[in-house]
Amino acid sequence: xxxxxxxxxxxxxxxxxxxxxxxxxxxxxxxxxxxxxxxxxxxxxxxxxxxxxxxxxxxxxxxxxxxxxxxxxxxxxxxxxxxxxxxxxxxxxxxxxxxxxxxxxxxxxxxxxxxxxxxxxxxxxxxxxxxxxxxxxxxxxxxxxxxxxxxxxxxxxxxxxxxxxxxxxxxxxxxxxxxxxxxxxxxxxxxxx
Amino acid sequence: xxxxxxxxxxxxxxxxxxxxxxxxxxxxxxxxxxxxxxxxxxxxxxxxxxxxxxxxxxxxxxxxxxxxxxxxxxxxxxxxxxxxxxxxxxxxxxxxxxxxxxxxxxxxxxxxxxxxxxxxxxxxxxxxxxxxxxxxxxxxxxxxxxxxxxxxxxxxxxxxxxxxxxxxxxxxxxxxxxxxxxxxxxxxxxxxxxxxxxxxxxxxxxxxxxxxxxxxxxxxxxxxxxxx
Numbered sequence: 001x002x003x004x005x006x007x008x009x010x011x012x013x014x015x016x017x018x019x020x021x022x023x024x025x026x027x028x029x030x031x032x033x034x035x036x037x038x039x040x041x042x043x044x045x046x047x048x049x050x051x052x053x054x055x056x057x058x059x060x061x062x063x064x065x066x067x068x069x070x071x072x073x074x075x076x077x078x079x080x081x082x083x084x085x086x087x088x089x090x091x092x093x094x095x096x097x098x099x100x101x102x103x104x105x106x107x108x109x110x111x112x113x114x115x116x117x118x119x120x121x122x123x124x125x126x127x128x129x130x131x132x133x134x135x136x137x138x139x140x141x142x143x144x145x146x147x148x149x150x151x152x153x154x155x156x157x158x159x160x161x162x163x164x165x166x167x168x169x170x171x172x173x174x175x176x177x178x179x180x181x182x183x184x185x186x187x188x189x190x191x192x193x
Numbered sequence: 194x195x196x197x198x199x200x201x202x203x204x205x206x207x208x209x210x211x212x213x214x215x216x217x218x219x220x221x222x223x224x225x226x227x228x229x230x231x232x233x234x235x236x237x238x239x240x241x242x243x244x245x246x247x248x249x250x251x252x253x254x255x256x257x258x259x260x261x262x263x264x265x266x267x268x269x270x271x272x273x274x275x276x277x278x279x280x281x282x283x284x285x286x287x288x289x290x291x292x293x294x295x296x297x298x299x300x301x302x303x304x305x306x307x308x309x310x311x312x313x314x315x316x317x318x319x320x321x322x323x324x325x326x327x328x329x330x331x332x333x334x335x336x337x338x339x340x341x342x343x344x345x346x347x348x349x350x351x352x353x354x355x356x357x358x359x360x361x362x363x364x365x366x367x368x369x370x371x372x373x374x375x376x377x378x379x380x381x382x383x384x385x386x387x388x389x390x391x392x393x394x395x396x397x398x399x400x401x402x403x404x405x406x407x408x409x410x411x412x413x414x415x416x417x418x419x420x421x
Contacts, residue, residue, distance in 0.1 A: 114341065
């Protein structure tokens with residue numbers, strides 16, 4: 001019965017972790033605890049498998065034993081897949097932030113990342129920078145506004161610098177698309193159609 | 194007389210403009226075509242080394258031209274300003290297309306990094322610099338997964354990212370996706386659906402919505418282009 005009970009928990013924890021991530025609008029805090037728990041689950045189950053294989057060595061060819069070991073191992077693989085998915089999806093969000101915000105990742109978001117994620121971000125930033133230098137193309141420019149028009153109309157949300165002019169809050173201006181684009185991305189200007 | 198000379202002048206102008214225009218559209222068309230194909234294809238396509246080189250040179254040429262055209266004084270400034278604006282627009286347009294092309298590919302590489310790692314042939318579609326990026330990116334991922342999780346697993350055989358048991362960790366391109374194609378030449382009878390045995394007689398310029406897989410080779414051969 002205890003074995004059946006254990007099996008019914010399957011990989012609920014790992015799935016819940018992924019659900020939380022999917023539910024969140026930006027990115028939730030890295031759940032160190034949950035990852036640790038699932039890791040423990042995998043290791044415990046692995047230990048059980050080892051014990052079964054040694055204790056029941058003589059029964060290894062019996063279907064019930066073989067199926068049980070197989071199923072347990074499959075649960076472990078599933079758990080591993082879920083945690084890797086959790087990690088990778090978070091990295092995807094972090095990468096996207098680097099593209100959208102350049103180097104300006106707000107502090108309150110930085111706090112939500114694990115130590116390892118912080119390191120990843122730094123190294124990813126360097127990797128991207130090196131590649132862009134290598135090919136001589138600034139890839140993070142013009143992410144959202146294609147220079148279909150040379151000049152566009154913008155509304156100033158926060159005072160900022162565009163080209164060589166300082167624009168005051170609340171004013172409307174007709175500016176060069178490529179000059180305005182970083183400001184639009186940062187939310188300081190809005191594109192007026 | 195005067196009008197005839199004028200007509201001849203117009204003809205000359207039109208010809209030279211047309212040839213310039215033809216050349217300009219040609220390179221823009223080619224990069225946009227490469228860009229769209231890359232954008233809408235589920236798989237990474239062959240890297241267009243020659244095209245990107247040509248485009249980079251063209252952009253530099255244009256920038257050089259613009260530098261030469263810098264106005265000397267106030268009077269020249271107003272006279273040349275419209276022309277400079279057009280030159281700037283051209284540079285922006287070319288740069289944007291080039292940028293989009295590289296960017297689309299890079300994002301695809303990141304998404305499909307496991308396929309690239311596992312499949313030698315697939316990896317060959319990357320440029321040398323992209324290969325370097327892919328390797329470094331993979332190392333970053335591996336390091337992160339190890340540090341955050343895998344190293345804490347007691348069974349060393351579970352720590353691998355690429356063994357055969359974990360085939361489902363590898364992200365493969367989705368060849369079942371539907372794409373919009375345009376035929377660049379007459380293709381004759383093409384089987385667009387193997388299960389239903391559906392064939393279509395495709396003429397030059399035809400636009401169709403089909404599954405990617407049956408037309409994959411046609412794209413590689415340059416006989417079709419992707420529009421969506």
